[in-house]
Amino acid sequence: MVCKSGMAAFIFFFFFFLIILIESGFSYDIPTGESDCSNRWIHIRRLPSRFNLDLLTNCSEYHIYDDFCPYLLNHGLGSKTHNHSHSWYRTDPFMLELVFHRRMLEYPCLTQDPNLANAIYLPYYAALDALKYLYGPEINSSSEHGLELYSYLRSDAAEIWDRYMGHDHFLVMARPAWDFSQPLNMDPPLWGTSFLELPEFYNVTALVLESRAWSWQEQAVPYPTSFHPSNSHLLESWLKRVRRSRRSTLMLFAGGGGIGATPNIRRSIRNECEYSTTDDDGASANEQICYIVDCSNGICEHDPIRFMKPMLQANFCLEPPGDTPTRRSTFDAILAGCIPVFFEEQSAISQYGWHLPPELYDEFSVFIPKEDVVFKELKIVDVLQSIPDAKVRKMREKVIELIPRLMYRRHGSTLGLKTTKDAFDIAIDATLERISSRLQDVSFR
Template sequence: MAYLTHFILLLLINLASSQQISNTESSSSTTTNPTTTEDCNNRWIYIRNLPSRFNLDLLTNCSEYPIFDDFCPYLANHGLGQKTHTKSRSWYRTDPLLLELIFHRRILEYPCLTNDPNVANAVFLPYYGAIDSLKYLYGPDVNSSFQHGIGLFDFLQSDEPGIWNRHMGHDHFLVMSRPAWDFCQPLDNDPPIWGTSFLELPEFYNVTVLVPEGRAWPWQEHAVPYPTSFHPPNLACFEAWIQRVRRSRRVSLMLFAGGGGIGASPNIRRSIRTECENANTSMTKDNTGYSQICHIVDCSNGICEHDPIRYMRPMLQATFCLQPPGDTPTRRSTFDAVTAGCIPVFFEEMSARSQYRWHLPEEKYPEFSVFIPKEEVVFKGLKILDVLMGIPRSEVRKMRESVIELIPRVMYRRHGSSLGLRTKKDAFDTAIDGALQTIKDKLNDLSEQ
């Protein structure tokens, strides 16, 4: 029964994708289309036709990694996952690993697609690289991780090689739904350590790669938001959520949704837990104006990952949402917090400021977030509470409004959404703009050499 369910899901995905490609190609095959002539100047994208072994076929292995979560249930709704409840219109149990599928489905609706690679300004590779990497990270090919991506490159060289050779890959881009750290194992590591070597392969040095977290020295990659569980289908649903965020009573000063911080070694998560426990016992509503100083939503062992109700309701009631780094600097929780209108508090520059420049403009960080160096908290005794309580209420209101203004930029609206909602650029639209500009700059640099 499980296999049949997965087969049906894949069939539906394939049918929808094929139909959309057909519709797109028929509408973009002529330059007289009024929606594509002027608006699409310098924005044409060609979707490379890859064999299904590089994308949809990979989804059939969704339950085959014993030490990795079964992601089969989250293939529903073209990667958005199952709805949080039967009557939900905007909320899904989204798994971040499915960003590649989400992005693939959305790009099929991009209005400036062309079926002629020679006129394209960029070439999209619908390769599910992070899903393909699971066999090296968790599966039987862990000792062959240097081969991750070689099959794709061989195909690009053998099938219509002129598409690649036109700019030697400088005009190509793809999405990989795991942090870049998972793909930068040195090729000469023996024995191999964690990760694959995709980003270390010279063959792909020229390709622009969109990932949810980039390295400190970005070469190929650019960071794009993790997908949250909020995917509105129309403008009415979106505006209803915005109104709910604005009206929500913020009864908690600060909130931390996450795990960790229970060990003996000093770290920022342990400091947060200790300060929360002490603050809740020593301060009252009378001297703060809040009914709760610090709220901790325990998300240990991944219990929150596919259950947004656990953390979104508390986030709607909190003024500040703490975003300490974990195994890696960035957190999906950052974008959950923005979606809830909760002001993010960062403790490390790599957590967001030096990552999401396309979606969260670096110069605007003081307007919508708070930065507290983790070293000051962990080793010098700086109290997070003192910093946050020191921000005037009028400034807090301005910051919250700035956060709310960012919501469209960090959400991935549902595929097939209404025309009204499409007037608001979302995370996908902003990522496409960034990729096109990056590729344009690279090609201009090459022409000047």
């Protein structure tokens, strides 16, 4: 077993080696169809290691927070689910900054000259750096999160920032935006840091796991699942398995909560599942109405085996909000070909517009207002059973069609898979478009 400090050191030095290659002029082969880099050039801003790689060496420091050392393996994908796995990893979604950084190093249109770049990528591990404010010794100084980075950007090669005052910069923040939205000068401090409230960073595009309803700075990108294929064959094999899977469960809920007395959507789901049987509600003898995968206390978070098989056997996956509106489970469900059922718009339809355009939701998902379920006694099972089988099959095909664009393929993937745009590719393309549009709308002296 690799010791925690050794694991962090290994990742540090491997990343350091790659960064040196990039900065020395090394470049990856540009995939077929990607040879035109017009308006797609990105410069990776060189930051001191205290803003990224040094943070990995503290992976076991935050005792209240889960030890994240095991999830640093494979550049943030985590360890494989088993020794012979080719595509499945124990991925922690909060490692997205690390995953993104690794993928950026093989982006085909990198330039060492920031003056030629259409966008500037900041390889700052914001969510990891936030831990010292959320769980560590600087919890009462959370309004200062980001100020050290801004000071560096303004003092070292300030002309890079000053050219567009940060409008051309972007970074990844692997937590919900709410975790970075504490009002400035809040006394006593509430949960979170104030990074997104700092005027210094108003112009920067932040890719987050969940955005706010009034987002100006941030854009939500998909949560990483545990599936990271490295070639087209592995992807196609999984898609075939999803299509062949026998769906013997009407609806499934994988999650925790809903056990208290307070009325809420999770409690309603649990009650409905508890009282559903194969003898009522019009279910056939071979169909189970509802199945619950109990994921209390985070036991499912790094163990996809617990929930992927049940999801493969379900027609619909229920995606109620929890502490925040969005859930990683939404993307696990889609990966399994399970049609997601949403209960509030902030759970998806107003979040992931780059990857899941709003006009597509009726084609691959079901929306049931949570108020109708909790307070008006609307039965979820009645809504789902009223959907014709032909429409269910059509919706599932749309879900399967979405899988490639929502997954994060493994770094170093084969050329064939690189021609299929994944969640990273779509995020980069849309970020470049967003920055281009913003620069056209803003006048610079």
